[in-house]
Amino acid sequence: MKNDTLERLAEVLEERKSADPQSSYVAKLYGKGLDAILKKIGEEATETVMAAKDGEGERIVSEVADLWFHCLVMLAHEGLGPTAVLAELDRRFGLSGLEEKARRTEG
Numbered sequence: 265m266k267n268d269t270l271e272r273l274a275e276v277l278e279e280r281k282s283a284d285p286q287s288s289y290v291a292k293l294y295g296k297g298l299d300a301i302l303k304k305i306g307e308e309a310t311e312t313v314m315a316a317k318d319g320e321g322e323r324i325v326s327e328v329a330d331l332w333f334h335c336l337v338m339l340a341h342e343g344l345g346p347t348a349v350l351a352e353l354d355r356r357f358g359l360s361g362l363e364e365k366a367r368r369t370e371g
């Protein structure tokens with residue numbers, strides 16, 4: 265497994281903007297528009313919650329993959345991508361890392 269999976273998938277999602285909706289799930293979803301993409305995110309989020317409530321590990325992973333995937337489609341539709349989200353998480357992690365360091369210094 266590579267750690268650039270999100271970025272590579274985002275490249276495919278970008279290519280699908282000019283693909284045939286008859287042969288591509290993503291192109292078909294783009295064609296339906298933002299509301300349809302958001303509806304899928306809502307459905308996948310609900311399915312993720314149900315899988316977690318049932319405590320079924322394999323199903324949780326599968327539903328989270330569906331959820332992340334449809335979030336990536338939404339980001340691409342909005343002209344964004346995973347790099348910006350990962351940078352934001354990195355920034356927050358950096359901040360919490362600094363707070364942790366300050367706590368250790370104070371203590």
Ligand SMILES: N=c1c2ncn([C@@H]3O[C@H](COP(=O)(O)OP(=O)(O)OP(=O)(O)O)[C@@H](O)[C@H]3O)c2ncn1[C@@H]1O[C@H](COP(=O)(O)O)[C@@H](O)[C@H]1O
Binds near residue numbers: 290
């Ligand atoms: N990772 C995914 C991926 N995850 C989930 N899905 C699709 O998302 C849908 C999940 O919705 P549901 O579980 O509700 O199933 P469904 O009832 O068939 O969904 P609907 O058709 O009703 O929306 C299914 O149709 C899955 O096939 C995905 N479709 C595509 N990808 C990736 O996207 C790339 C481009 O896909 P295409 O555009 O189809 O070539 C592929 O190479 C894959 O890497």
